[in-house]
Each structure stands twice: as C-alpha cells, then as structure tokens.
Amino acid sequence: MHSSSIRFLLLAFLGAALVDEAVGGKSFNLKPFTVDLCDSVPRMLKQIQNTALPSSPEYAGVGSSFGIDLGVLKNLQSEWLTDFDWQKEQYSLNQLNHYTAEIEGLTIHFIHERSKDPNAIPLILNHGWPGSFLEFLPVLDQLTQKASTSAGKTVSFDVIIPSLPGFTFSTAPPANWTYSDTARVFNTLMTEVLGYKTYATSGTDLGAAITYAMYDQFNTTARAGHFVFLPFFPLDFAQLAAANISLSPLETIEEENFVQWNTVGNGYFIEHTTKPNTIGLALYDSPIGQLSWIAEKFISWSDPRAGTPPSVLNQNEILLSVSLYYLTRSIVSGMYTYAQNANGFATDYVKAQTDAPMIFSAFKYNIAFWPAEMVEKVGNLKLYSNHDFGGHFPGLDNPTALLKDLREIATYWVD
Numbered sequence: 405m406h407s408s409s410i411r412f413l414l415l416a417f418l419g420a421a422l423v424d425e426a427v428g429g430k431s432f433n434l435k436p437f438t439v440d441l442c443d444s445v446p447r448m449l450k451q452i453q454n455t456a457l458p459s460s461p462e463y464a465g466v467g468s469s470f471g472i473d474l475g476v477l478k479n480l481q482s483e484w485l486t487d488f489d490w491q492k493e494q495y496s497l498n499q500l501n502h503y504t505a506e507i508e509g510l511t512i513h514f515i516h517e518r519s520k521d522p523n524a525i526p527l528i529l530n531h532g533w534p535g536s537f538l539e540f541l542p543v544l545d546q547l548t549q550k551a552s553t554s555a556g557k558t559v560s561f562d563v564i565i566p567s568l569p570g571f572t573f574s575t576a577p578p579a580n581w582t583y584s585d586t587a588r589v590f591n592t593l594m595t596e597v598l599g600y601k602t603y604a605t606s607g608t609d610l611g612a613a614i615t616y617a618m619y620d621q622f623n624t625t626a627r628a629g630h631f632v633f634l635p636f637f638p639l640d641f642a643q644l645a646a647a648n649i650s651l652s653p654l655e656t657i658e659e660e661n662f663v664q665w666n667t668v669g670n671g672y673f674i675e676h677t678t679k680p681n682t683i684g685l686a687l688y689d690s691p692i693g694q695l696s697w698i699a700e701k702f703i704s705w706s707d708p709r710a711g712t713p714p715s716v717l718n719q720n721e722i723l724l725s726v727s728l729y730y731l732t733r734s735i736v737s738g739m740y741t742y743a744q745n746a747n748g749f750a751t752d753y754v755k756a757q758t759d760a761p762m763i764f765s766a767f768k769y770n771i772a773f774w775p776a777e778m779v780e781k782v783g784n785l786k787l788y789s790n791h792d793f794g795g796h797f798p799g800l801d802n803p804t805a806l807l808k809d810l811r812e813i814a815t816y817w818v819d
C-alpha cells in the first residue's frame with residue numbers, strides 16, 4: 405500500500421471518529437474493504453467449462469428476437485475461459501477506495517473517492533439491475549477532477565458509489581425492505597457516516613427509484629437529483645397523445661423502445677417480481693445461466709454501436725459484471741429487490757416534496773422514455789438533455805454524456 409493511501413485511511417478513520425462524536429457516539433464500524441473473491445474462481449471456471457450448449461440453434465435464423473443468440477452466448481463462454489482474467493480485474497478494482505459500514509444492521513459496501521478540491525460536491529451514484537458499482541467506474545476519476553460546467557462554473561465531486569442492499573458485497577436486507585428503506589440508509593451513509601451536510605444524488609434503473617426517494621424524502625440533505633430513469637410508469641403513445649405531448653423523431657424512437665420493452669422485453673421483470681426464488685436458485689451455481697440471463701439485457705438495452713467510442717461496453721465488461729454476481733453469490737438477493745418493491749413504478753405522477761434542482765438525461769436506446777413534460781411533473785426540473793448515443797447503462801454506454809450531465813449539477817447547486 406502507498407503511504408499516501410495509508411495517510412488517507414488514517415484521515416478517513418479520524419473523520420469517522422469525529423462524525424461519530426457529532427451524532428452521539430453512534431458507531432457505524434466504518435472500515436476499508438478489499439475485494440478478494442479468488443477462492444471462488446476455480447469453481448466458477450469449472451462450471452463454465454462443464455456447461456454444455458447446443459452445437460447449433462434449434463431454430464436457426466431468429467437472431468436475438470427470442471432471447472440471447474446461441475452464437476453470442478458461446479462466444480462469451482469461450483472468451484470467459486480464454487481471455488477473461490479475474491485476478492487482473494480484481495487488482496484494478498482494489499486500486500479504488502472501498503469501505504463497508506454497518507447501518508441499521510446491514511453491511512453496506514461502497515467506493516469513496518474524494519476530489520482534491522475542498523469545495524467539491526458530494527455525489528452518490530445509485531446503480532440498478534443487472535448493474536452494480538461497476539457501471540460508474542468509467543466516469544469515477546473524471547468526476548473527482550476539476551472541470552467546468554457549460555456555463556463556465558468550476559465543478560468537481562467527492563464520489564460515493566454504494567452497492568445496493570442484496571448486491572455484491574452489501575448484505576441482503578429483510579424480506580419487507582423497500583426503496584425508501586434503502587434511501588434512508590444511504591442518506592445516513594452520506595450524512596452520519598461520511599459527515600456531509602448536503603449532497604447530490606444520481607441514479608439509474610432501480611437506483612433511480614432510490615434516488616427519487618432520497619430526493620423526495622430527505623429534502624434538507626439531498627440538494628440535487630440527477631436521473632436517467634424514473635419510478636413512474638411511462639406513458640404509451642395514446643396516453644402521450646391524450647396529454648398533447650408531441651414527440652421529435654429521436655423521442656419517437658425512444659418511445660418505440662419503451663413499447664418494445666413493455667410488450668416483449670419485460671419477462672424478466674415479472675419473473676423477478678413474482679418468483680425470484682425459482683429463477684434465482686436455478687441460476688445460483690450456474691455462471692453460464694447467469695451469463696445468458698444478464699448478457700441478454702446488457703446487449704439488448706444498449707446502443708447497437710456498443711464497444712465503439714464513446715461506449716466502453718464490451719464483452720469483457722459483461723463478463724466482469726456476471727463474474728461479480730456469481731462470485732458474490734448475490735443473484736437471488738438482487739432479484740428479490742423487485743419482489744420487495746412490487747409497486748415500484750407509480751402511475752400517478754406526483755411532485756417530489758423538494759425545491760432541490762432536478763436534471764434528467766435521456767438516452768436513445770434506454771428501455772423507457774419520459775418526455776420533459778412528464779419529468780417536470782415529478783420534480784424541480786432544471787435541465788433535460790437527450791442523447792442520440794447510449795442506452796440503459798450510460799456509465800458504460802455513453803460515459804462522456806453522463807459525465808457532462810452530472811457536471812451540470814454544479815450549475816444549479818446552492819450550498
């Protein structure tokens with residue numbers, strides 16, 4: 405370990421001790437965390453090796469219209485065995501500052517990278533399914549660096565990337581745990597564990613539901629909200645027309661992508677919500693099973709240009725994500741999140757109880773679409789940007805655009 409990181413750890417401990425005092429001696433058992441899953445890797449490789457797939461598709465020529473294409477799956481299987489290197493990936497993950505803290509009986513894992521600027525805005529980034537903290541790593545370093553907003557304001561962030569309860573290294577929550585419960589725990593993480601008075605919150609997919617709950621329910625501490633997704637059910641074409649909302653050509657494509665998800669793309673959603681044990685246990689000890697279930701989403705929810713700049717979403721990235729789900733044995737608990745939040749999509753667009761600024765980023769190949777007219781119903785919308793490259797995982801699919809939009813938080817930030 406470098407001496408600079410030792411000094412940083414000491415400072416982190418000291419900071420935690422001071423915070424503990426401030427809140428009356430409450431201890432969160434904040435401590436550094438190292439990723440070490442090497443013991444489970446041999447079994448994973450053996451399972452990958454031993455999983456037989458058909459030599460040719462049962463129904464040729466259907467491509468990916470009935471789910472993942474056999475050729476794509478076999479190609480990933482072979483790359484997993486030949487090129488993928490867990491040790492190397494783990495080494496680079498451990499270059500980041502990981503911690504765990506105990507909050508409300510849960511162990512919460514998070515990455516915390518500080519800016520050198522004392523005026524940096526604290527920013528929590530909430531991932532979704534089948535994502536993880538990995539989704540935001542391509543923008544992490546640049547977020548901590550000083551930059552300018554479009555209006556020339558200086559901006560940098562202290563970045564916190566937690567693992568949702570039940571995902572990777574965060575413990576599975578009780579059976580009745582909701583997004584609001586996670587929002588409360590994450591607000592505690594930001595304020596009491598890390599000692600920030602105020603912060604900005606951003607999220608995608610399930611993480612957007614948590615971000616919305618923080619934005620709505622902690623209006624004195626969550627002082628800006630950035631969203632790539634919303635916990636409100638999107639309107640269909642007829643409902644948009646009835647609301648007199650007309651769509652641009654880009655928005656029409658985005659709405660078509662939502663209709664596609666809502667008709668032939670939501671089987672996983674219903675299965676996770678209703679029978680997470682059945683699918684979760686079926687996949688629990690099957691890396692290829694998890695690969696099939698998860699890779700299909702990464703591929704079909706991303707820009708078809710994935711892997712070409714600005715996208716960094718390549719096969720290795722998909723294999724890393726699936727390896728993390730398998731090696732941390734968190735496939736079942738991650739899926740339970742849907743069952744625990746069966747009404748996670750509200751149909752009534754209610755305005756959040758906050759005056760904090762809201763920013764929304766739409767991406768062409770995302771799986772759901774909310775025009776600005778709908779977004780402004782649920783928050784104090786200050787900026788709506790629509791990107792014609794990228795999809796459901798903007799941190800991987802278009803990190804350049806995500807970084808740019810996150811930096812705009814500073815334009816509206818009032819400390």
Ligand SMILES: *[C@@H]1O[C@H](CO)[C@@H](O)[C@H](O)[C@H]1NC(C)=O
Nearest residue numbers: 509577578579580581582585
């Ligand atoms: C949720 O379950 C826990 C036990 O796991 C229980 O203590 C708590 O009262 C329950 N909460 C609600 C709102 O039902």
Ligand SMILES: *[C@@H]1O[C@H](CO)[C@@H](O)[C@H](O)[C@H]1NC(C)=O
Nearest residue numbers: 643644645646647648649650
């Ligand atoms: C839509 O526009 C029509 C015609 O201008 C108007 O009669 C109707 O009330 C509008 N509907 C909504 C929901 O604003």
Ligand SMILES: *[C@@H]1O[C@H](CO)[C@@H](O)[C@H](O)[C@H]1NC(C)=O
Nearest residue numbers: 620621623624757758759760
């Ligand atoms: C914050 O929320 C409370 C209710 O929890 C509400 O009374 C208050 O007006 C809100 N503040 C702002 C600025 O919206």
